[in-house]
Amino acid sequence: MNIETRIPTVKNPPEQFIGDVWFDPIIAPHDADQRMSGGLVRFAPGARTAWHSHARGQYLRVTEGVALCGTRDGTVVQATPGQTIYTPPGEEHWHGATGDCFMQHLALLEGADDPAETTTWLEHVTDEEYRRR
Known part of the structure; x- marks a missing residue:
């Protein structure tokens, strides 16, 4: 059994996010x-990921605020604390906060055989795509 050493909070890179996003x-x-x-x-209000997908899918458990999650077909779902969003393997999606409050989620995923293929980052989500709800 090990006790993990705390890794400091990092700010996520602007190439993969719009707005201020922090990761613990x-x-x-x-x-x-x-x-x-x-x-x-x-996520700060209005912040969001770029389009991306995960080789083995991803679970997002919302712990604070209202999460938005969009898919390429234009669907945008909202989730509140206690709800979990699942994105299946290979599904291109984005997630972020509404424009008026912070949002926090626990992100869980399984790595691909080649770690470089676990998450595929794509282009930024446009304001129009973000506003579709």
């Missing part, structure tokens, strides 16, 4: 046999 890593693989990773992600 919670779990990461310790060796090649482990795949689970996750962290607590906090």
